[in-house]
Amino acid sequence: MFDRRQLLASTAALAVAGHAPLALAADKPPIKVGSILAMTGIGAVYGILYNAALKMAVDDVNAAGGVNGSKLELLQEDDQLQPSQSVLCFRKLAGMGAVVELGPLTGTSWETVAPIANAMKMPALCFTASKAGISAPPYALRIAPPDDTAIPEGVAEFMKLHPNVKKIAIAGDAQEASGAAGMELFAKMAKELGLEVVATASYQTRTSDFSPDAIKIRGANPDAIFISSLGPTSLPLVKELEVQGFDKPILLNSLVWAGAGFIHAVGTAGKNVYTIGFSTNDVDPANPKYNDYVKRFIERTKTTTNLPQPVNVCNTTLPYDTVFLVADIMRKAGIDGTTPADKARELIRAGLDGLKAYQGINKITLRDTGDGHIKCHLLKANAQTKQWEYALAPDQRIKTPAAFKARG
């Protein structure tokens, strides 16, 4: 006969035996994934947005059983959009045992961190920076399409919509890498299209007053303005142009499409404002995965952030895709939380080496430069709904991508 104590012990033993695999999986240490975002300061509005997408992806991966029995653990570091801080954060994450780092956000930070990723042999995946030519394979890849494909694709649609534009002014943040690179690309595009550049206005990330720039641009009487700077920097310039009575088309590169603040704060100054991007908050009939993401992301950010509502989904699908891409690579390579960090990093690097394309929410083609490509389109600001919309109807959009060399 069993006494009560023996019965309890047997029951407990049976319960443990029955759930042994589950118990083992839960006992496995987590896989540490690092992220560098600007969570405070001028870039916080970007960081908060992308952090929400990263967390949603990590939660989704973990809810589906994690990676080879280990949960993903997101280690988040705040670089305040400062490149020097990005480097410190990267080193800190490596020291904490992160097997891969996601971010940082800007071109200036990315071109600082990418070489260090190679030197430290730690994979880094950027999902935002727009300056071309600064990724550094094999360890530092960028999933986002840089401006050398995005700008030609956006400008082509802009010129299709505004064929009478002959004279342009170019303005931008000459201090920030993506801003300066965007200005150069706009100038290159103008030359290729035979557009006359009648004025160039360079400013800095922390420029506080744009009235002199607006006076200069207005005085040159361009048919349109091409602007390359982050949202918080572009916004006062666009507002100042409105005040000074400039009501011609303004094309901004993708730096303002990303983030939540610009589209919510631009108001009536957004009447003639365009940007370049590859998604809006609208339903995409051809992509149910995207529609599901948009619905869930908007819902989730209502309660987890203090961002203006409804949030601008913009390119937040990219950090989400990046987490799933990394999880896929780790799953295939047999990485779990017990894999030594150095070995896991090498396995992830090997997985990235062989990557030519990835189909997540977005279809990303990898280029030989270590950057991604997604076909971009012209987007127009809607001041009423505070949302970006495609400027051209689906059948009017240019389908041919800009020239680039895919990974061989």
Place this chain on the structure above:
Amino acid sequence: MIAEQIVNGVVLGSMYALVALGFTLVFGVLDKLNFALSELFMLGGFVVIASVGLGAPLWLAGILVLVVCGLLGLVVEFVSFRKFTSADAQVTAALSSLAVGLIMIDLVQKTWGGEPVSVPVPIEWRRANVAFFGMQIQVMKIVILAVTLVLMGVLHWLISRTAMGRNIRAVAESPTFATLLGIDVKRVNQQTFFIASALAGAGGLMFSLRNGIASSDIGFTFGLKALAIMAIGGMGDLRGAVLGGILVGVIESLAIQFGFGKLGEIIVWALMILVLLARPGGLFGAAHTTEQRA
């Protein structure tokens, strides 16, 4: 365009001058730097947004900016300066005021987020302009210039023609002798902080009305320039702050017109170095400090 840039530079410079006046006033009286003034400038725009959001008309919001920023100036005086009276506590007090400013930024970002926020000014107000000798000048700029001049005039009158101003000048000259003369130094310090902070708030108010946005990171940029302007004009000299502000505003505007915009704030700092090399006391500082404070 050049004439228009000069007019624009004067307006811009007048806003710089308001913050620089605040710095100068506190420095002149206490011999200490109040870094929180930069963030009180930033706060000016957000007080407008909050006030209008609560249903206040713009004119009332403007008055509230002066009152709220002035009162916050008293808080800064109490927290960061009241206890640090010794001569060697300059750095401690300045750092403490910097910390208070950082807290203000953090609170603003927690409330309104990190990106610029629209200030509810009718666009018609901001777009209204007058033609003047072929220039297109926004009415808002004229209003800002007028208000700034009035504020500067009132400040000059307060300092030079009233009992309060006399007390401020006495404390600036020597707090010990001022005490012996029966002047309540603590009260004078509070009055100085209130005025300096209200001026910074007024600068922020006008900046946000003109640009249509309030931004949590604007104080740092503006504050640094105001410090440079204080050095250019002469530490502790009110006239120097006004002249230095306008000089910097005009030079910045012209630099952009002539294609030197990418140099950004280097222009301001280079100007400061040049002025200080030529006149180590600033434009007015060395020659007039004693006279100004007498």
